[in-house]
Amino acid sequence: MFQDRYPLAFKLYPYEKSKDQDAPKAVRHPVVIVGGGPVGLATALDLGRQGIPALVLDDHEGIGMGSRAICFAKRTLDIANRYGCGAPMLEKGVVWNVGKVFQDDRQVFEFNLLPESGHRNPAFINLQQPYFEKFIFEKIRAEQDTGTPIEIRGKNRVDAVDVRQDHVVLTVATPDGPYDVEADWVIACDGASSPVRGMLDLGFEGRVFQDSFLIADIKMKSTDFPTERWFWFEPYFKSGASTLLHKQPDDVWRVDFQIGWDVDRAEEMKEENIRKRLDAMLGDDVDYEIVWSSIYTFQCRRMNKFRHGRVVFAGDAAHQVSPFGARGANSGIQDVDNLGWKLGLVIAGTAPENLLDTYDDERVFGADENILNSTRSTDFITPKSKASKGFRDAVLMLAEKYEFARPLVNSGRLSVPCTYDASRLNGPDHLPNGPDRTRVGSPCPDAPVAGGFLLDHLGTDFVLLAINTEAPEQIDIDGIKVRTVSVRTSDNPTGALAERYLGSEAQAVYLIRPDQHVTARGRVYTEDALRAALLKACGKD
């Protein structure tokens, strides 16, 4: 009766009967997370580290096979660092900077991401999604060993949800039969086809693209392909209308062929047919093994609202983008980053419940930005009309010779975090000559500081960042702790800190949210200004 829907890459949390199953009455938990994908696991880690008991229910016993996401962006790594699991990702991941764009048999141009210096993390790493999830999981295990209240139950499939006034009742299927569990809050991280969304009869609107892609992850036996991203439009080897080649750890390369809408999936998935495409591209003398392959179609869509009372949606369950630009998992992790501290304050009773509506505002805004960017990339990669194809060809032709056309070539705009310019949590920006990139609403950029990096000192609590000025060490406002971090630009000879946080100002104070977004800034610390900004940032004004 309990069938796996997909094979596992790592079996991590085998089914064990929990005592909730024998309880005479459904047991109540503060938070139940449905789904143990990257987003669900990260949510558990965020909440658990705040001391909030988090129960994860997943219908499998570990991480699914097949890599899916491979590009993880700096912001994701910064968040993972905050959770204590960034280091192994960076160590295992492949760092790349050079990309090449081809059309037919000619190189159109080459680019270098030229990462800005003075950041702990690179702009991107390539890492197979199962590793990404496993590193989060391993951190959860390490936290559990020190008493962090996280529990993961494998082969626990949520089959029904019943939303009550101040809690939710979930019916969970297990190999030993069903049981009920209650939750004050449910976080639905159950993926793009979210059963919870279906059970609540909520919509998921957007665009489905009429195209499909064949992915093959191949292990090269003998090669020295460079660590670069190669993208072909209309490649001469005819293996797809476009093709992407990208390196992952373990000598594995991701190849993505755009194969069109009307394809016979079963036929295309036969190894011999996949090999035909690969051989045409790589030549006959390259020896490789296919480690994973899949055909996917894609859509750009989202729920109308991500919060429905006591049920909050995050990750693919809430929004789905096409893979161009690597915005799926990356944006899901930003959802967690945004939701974690807000839910923490609400559960602790130090912020009103409607603070959670700002999760909805901010992340719907983020989802729209991601959908817009990935839709544009999709329109460039798979032009839908003759006019569109005509402009695409013109851009590619001109880009070979003229630099102006290169920014128009769109083979995916890689994920960057959004700035919550219009958030109602934002306080004043009283730093008139401060840099634009650290304006109110921005995610804090990293910078070197004495003994390490700035981002290591920000986040998890509210932080008052005092630059070249004084502020009290720790302040408590209405039950919420604000921690002061004092830095001096004279300790940072590279000038990056001043450039990123002062502009032409001599000093500054920033109020920074637990998710490392700027919520107010000014020149000097005053208790009244801090109090007002903090209350606003917590939805208490």
Place this chain on the structure above:
Amino acid sequence: MAHLNTQPNLPSPDEFYADLLAAHEGLSDDESAALNNRLILLLANHIGRHDVLCDALGAAK
């Protein structure tokens, strides 16, 4: 190319490109070509310099 600027000069290239495609949405091939013709004439007039336009004609060939 002494006169024509071939360095990136569009403030938001992706937005411009999306607007360009949107302008063509739903048009037949002939209608699209006609739209482009009008667009070129408008832009040429705005540029208003014969030397620049000659450079552009050369670059586009």
